[in-house]
Amino acid sequence: MDKKPTLAKTSIEYWKIRVAPRKLPNNGKSSMLYMRIKENGRSRYIALNLADKTKAASKARDIWIFIAANGLDAYLAMKGSKDRPEMVCTIGEYIQAAKRHTNVRSRSFAQYEAALKRIVAGVANIPTYNSRYEARSEANKAWHDKINAIRLDKITPTSVKLWQKSQIDLAVDEKDRIAKIHTVSSHLRNARALFSEATLAELKKTLILPTELPFEGVVITATTRRFECTIDPKELYRLGISELKNDELIAFLLLLIGGLRRGEADLLPWAHIDFKALSVRIDSTAWFTPKTAESYRTIRLNDHVVKILADYKLRSKDQEFVLNGKLPSAPGAAYEYRASAWSRLIKWLRAKGIDNNTPLHTLRKMSGSIIYQIGGPEASRKHLGHSSYATTAASYIHTNEIVIDLNKKEENA
Secondary structure (H helix, E strand, O other), X not given: OOXXXXXXXXXXXXXXXXXEEEEOOOOOEEEEEEEEEEXXXXXXXXXXXXXXXXXXXXXXXXXXXHHHXXXXXXXXXXXXOOOOOOOEOEHHHHHHHHHHHOOOOHHHHHHHHHXXXXXXXXHOOOOOOHHHHOOOOHHHHHHHHHXXXXXXXXXXXXXXXXXXXXXXXXXXXXXXXXXXXXXXXXXXXXXXXXXXXXXXXXHOOOOXXXXXXXXXXXXXXXXXXXXXOOOOHHHHHHHHHHHOOHHHHHHHHHHHOOOOOHHHHHOOEHHHEEOOOOEEEEOOOOOOOOOOHHHOEEEEOOHHHHXXXXXXXXXXXXXXXXXXXXXXXXOOOOOOOOEOHHHHHHHHHHHXXXXXXXXXXXXXXXXXXXXXXXXXXXXXXXXXXXXXXXXXXXXXXXXOOOOOOOOOOOOOO
């Protein structure tokens, strides 16, 4: 039996059997025909905007001849669609495009990305094994690859709501239910941050997005809770001054008196402490960028704390950072706290009764709570560097500068 002659790509007959409609997000098929081009390991569908096979095949042949001579990029550039895919983008494509068009810190973006992928994994029933958390492992790569390949239109508001409910329904009692509501809401809020109006406006220029985005209409419970201090800050301060030494004491004071975030204290340089003005400044460095515009701030310290800092600096051997530790890594998504004091301070705080999941952050909350009680919400917001009243539960306006001094004794004690 004679073999059929091989058709050349310059033949219209070759393209007649290869042009075809595309599958649509609703599992239907496009009315227009497409051709598929492969070049250097990448594959691309090109819309022919024709329904007639003969005409579409002729156009596909002409396009192929141009690409063979000039390259795929030259054709896409000529058509003004170099980066635009023909179908709804995948999770991975969306994340990569969003990364190019958002101005948030890389650490914050990584937090948003992780939250989105956690939700997608839950919606798509992609299991998470312990080995998946091993950085640069095959299991980790495989987990991310599976999520990145999922089309964005597969993550609908309905599926997100079902995931939200399923996570809360895992609670074993009322206390656990409240905790799960806050955890789920935190994930949803972080993931939704990747879909801001500004980001979407840019991404619509280069990506095909679904008509219904994942978090449209999804109700997210507020996670900000008024801090209730169960430990006397003055007593904790007294114990810290008498029991903590060196780095642990300095870290303790920066968080409790200064109200610093852990990351702010971790990379705080000596150059940002003004011993004459009795203040510490949170500002950009080569290693650190404050969380928000409001995080750039100057915090007044009491003279007792400044004296402790000054005495400690005399023993610091001209090091750049206030806290001892390893050299900082280059600014990026995978940040590890460099100071060696944190683990020891956490252990000490737990021994004093602060047994929640974030004992270091509890010190900052104590700091904000004291300022709130003394000067009101506006003073507390400025002290902590919050970007809005939502976090500090605004009730009053207070513009006076407040200095925490837990070292002073009560009058008539």
